[in-house]
Amino acid sequence: MPDYDAQPGRVPHDDPSSAQREADEIDLNAGMRGVAGLVADARGVTELLADVAEFAARAIPNVDGASVTLLQPQHVVPRLQTCAATAEFVEEIDDAQYSELREGPCITCMQTGRAVVSGSLGSDDRWPHFGGRVARMGVHSALSLPLVVGEEVIGAINTYARTRDAFGEHAVLLGSQFAGTAAVSVYNAQLLASTRERTEHLQRALVNRAVIDQAIGIIRSRTGAGSEDAVDRLKRMSQAENVKLVVVAERLVDEAVRRARARHRP
Known part of the structure; x- marks a missing residue:
């Protein structure tokens, strides 16, 4: 089981049936094959990242919206930027997290290099301003997964759900597997774009x-x-x-x- 930061004091209900687990594994494998087959080629990195976000939304259970955020190290102060999202509400959440509040699961995830889970954002003391803002939007669960190449964190996959406790250990496990494959594809796309x-x-x-x-x-x-x-x-x-x-x-x-x-x- 991957190491991850869970919301303190909250134990998510996470006991999917064997049939559900099998279906989730099928979705995960399809997503990982899709991501592994992505090549920047004639497309830009942004288009490739949009595909990664879509695959993540399907490969990780219970996701209502997903995004891919990359670290922009070329700035004087390295910053995070959402490069692709599957829904407008995700873009709004990420923008508030990075540009306005400067706190949230993705920022914590990027700082620690570990997956971060919240099952009730409105009562999550780790990000009091962010959690309340997102809960008022009707979004209550978040799972952020670092994109790690070697020992370097290059970005993160962020997933959100409207229900509470949407992401338990099962979702973290599948999400971490997906993020490992996605990190390689994203890194290769960045490398190819930089070379070009x-x-x-x-x-x-x-x-x-x-x-x-x-x-x-x-x-x-x-x-x-x-x-x-x-x-x-x-x-x-x-x-x-x-x-x-x-x-x-x-x-x-x-x-x-x-x-x-x-x-x-x-």
Whole structure:
């Protein structure tokens, strides 16, 4: 049984029948196969995460809505951001948790790296502001599962239910298994997207460098200036017009091409 943080003083009723357990296992296995087969490929990470949230909502018992939240470490202060949700009320809950109240099961889950369960959010002393807000929305149970790769927490799967005590040990067990598979798929999607972004950035840099070199050559041919002087002139044009160096360079090259074509017209 995975280690998890349960609501203090509350013991959920969690004794599904053997038939229900078998049905839950089928749903879990289908969800894990679906998540394991996801590839970022031509789709973006956001689209892939939407699929993960949908699979989670079906693979974990008693879920009324689910979301996938990722840690955004590129910010000065790393922050959480919901990247996909299966329902609007989930987006509202997560937004209040991260942006306004700064407390809740997902934040605790990300801090501890352990699954977090609440069966009565309105009376959960761990998050007095968050719990009351969500209970007034008619949502009473929460299960947050960390997405862990190696020893690093990269995000979380959050599930919510309108009934009380919706997530017992059975749901935590299945959810933890699903989150383990989902974490690998999410991490691979992020890695692929990052690699693609770096490749595109490098390609743009190479193209920009070629255009700038062409513009420098045009300035030298027109003015007889040396290489450094031509670069300085290009920079001064960029600063005077308050536009990027590559934009000025592209304009010079385009102008030179137009002039050349005009000269060769019959």
